[in-house]
Amino acid sequence: MNFNTLRCKPGDLCLVIGGKHNSGKVVTTIRLATEEEIKEIKPKITDQPIWKVDTDLRWQYLPSGKIKDQPFIFDSRLLPINGLPEENEEQHPKEIPVS
Numbered sequence: 001m002n003f004n005t006l007r008c009k010p011g012d013l014c015l016v017i018g019g020k021h022n023s024g025k026v027v028t029t030i031r032l033a034t035e036e037e038i039k040e041i042k043p044k045i046t047d048q049p050i051w052k053v054d055t056d057l058r059w060q061y062l063p064s065g066k067i068k069d070q071p072f073i074f075d076s077r078l079l080p081i082n083g084l085p086e087e088n089e090e091q092h093p094k095e096i097p098v099s
Contacts, residue, residue, distance in 0.1 A: 006049055007075050014053075014078040021058035022073070026081070028054045033072055041072055049075040 008014055008029045016025045033041070033050040041059070043050065056069040 008051060008078050008080050012078075012080045014080050016057070016073065016077055017079050018077055021060065021067075022077070025055065025057065027057070027073065027078070029078070030054060030071075037072065041070065043074075045074070051075060051078065 010029055010031050012029045014027055014029060016022045016027060030052045033052050037052065038046075038050060041050065050072050051074075053071050053073055056071050057073050058067055058069050059072070060067050
């Protein structure tokens with residue numbers, strides 16, 4: 001999989017968007033799920049990348065309604081939270097000159 005097509009990259013802090021059970025949670029991406037893990041998850045949607053994350057998230061399987069918590073989520077359900085830009089000392093000096 002080409003990482004240029006993904007919303008996230010490993011180590012990103014992300015906000016979970018959409019979904020009934022997980023929306024608003026904050027997770028850290030670890031790595032993309034392996035083929036073996038995807039087979040175990042049994043997602044209905046199989047053409048989207050899935051991340052392994054640092055937190056268990058609720059998956060609801062329809063039509064059975066079975067609910068299972070596991071540390072995986074679709075890339076499309078994540079919004080990376082960008083950190084603050086590096087401070088530029090010329091724009092924001094640590095000491096302000098006194099006139």
